[in-house]
Amino acid sequence: MNIECSQCGNDLCLIKKHCQNKKLQTFLAAKNMFSCKAGQQFILEGSPVYGLYFIYQGVVKVHKNTQHSSTQIIRFSKAGEIVGHRGFGTSYVYDISASAIENTVLCNFSTAVIIEMLHKVPELMFDFMLFYADQLQKSEANAKHFARMSVREKVLSGLQFIANKFGQEQGFITVPLSRKDIADFAGISTDQAIRVISALKKEGILLIEGKKIGICPTNPTDAGSEVVSYYLEG
């Protein structure tokens, strides 16, 4: 499978944004595309860096293994976004892992190709710089706000963030997240996440149908809205 960047519909993608640039043409041919089934891991923490990944289609989670066999989900990424950028440039190994949540198609460029691209195309370099600055700010905001929250607030704000990023259809979040994913994202145990979620369901704040979770729009809550608005305003 190989799709031309000019045919790609992801306007968020930085490569796509500049794909008409003549100086970029030769590099676009060096793109590797591959698909990844749901649950499959494509970046392993500690493995050698092999460039950057751009999500063509699907949803991905970026996570890090902590000491006691538990996992912390750093962030979720969707089509058009970049994965693996923290291993780019200075380090030889990735300090994070990444797995597909649903069936995903990825575009990969090797580190060498990306570096040459950035040197030859200053416009692309500038957009990359903005991207990195933005990521840094978000991760700082995240750490600062999440640390002081109660478990209940972590779950709610986490779900609100996810719902805001991926959207809801028929009242349910469009990404097939497991309870464990939610727990790992909120930084709490799976047990806790399940208890809080079922409590919120009884209160009518959440909609639950099997594994699907939705935030009930008729019951807006201000818990966690601070973080969500922080993300929104960027």
Next chain:
DNA sequence: GCATTAATTGGTC
């Protein structure tokens, strides 16, 4: 339909 995995609940520290 069976086997494996995830979700849930209750109990203990």
Next chain:
DNA sequence: GACCAATTAATGC
């Protein structure tokens, strides 16, 4: 709030 065990639901083959 963390950890463990037991039951039940969901999912893949």
